[in-house]
Amino acid sequence: MTRRRGEHAEVELLEEILAETVAIHALLGDVVALLTPKPPAQATTAVFIGGDMPLDVGATETVTLTFVDGNDTPPSPQAPPKGDGSGLVVTIASSDSTIASVGPTTASGNTAIATASGVAVGTFTYTATVANASGAPLLDDDGTTPFIQPVPLASSVVAAPPPAAQATTGVLSAPSAP
16 A cells, blocks of 8 residues: 555544544543532441351341441441331341241341241342332432442351260160060
């Protein structure tokens, strides 16, 4: 391919313009990021505090969800979000009820508890949902930040341990009468 005189200079100039355009685009992206308001940090969150993990087949354990101040390290207990006044509904569930079943959730103060039962060997995940009873979106106490649902907790169900060894049993017999 033959080039016209000065064509090489034109290509170099276009490459420079392209490089400058890319740099300006990146700079504008940084400016937009700096000027975009950030949502306030969420204060209230909830964390799982599981019982004995893994869970044995046939065994039960209490699973606890505790509301905490997510800005504290380590998190400190905190009241649940106020919601819209309709009351809060807290649900703790299992991702696979054929592996582990979870009973009704009871909430009191800054905790919610449910009883989990091992059904079959396998893995599952505890999940929790905190919602307004009205169905309206749940906001943190600042009234604008959406409440971030608790992070699921992976767990498993294992075969129950064998029963403890039994002591040796002897059988006594008397000779039969003639």
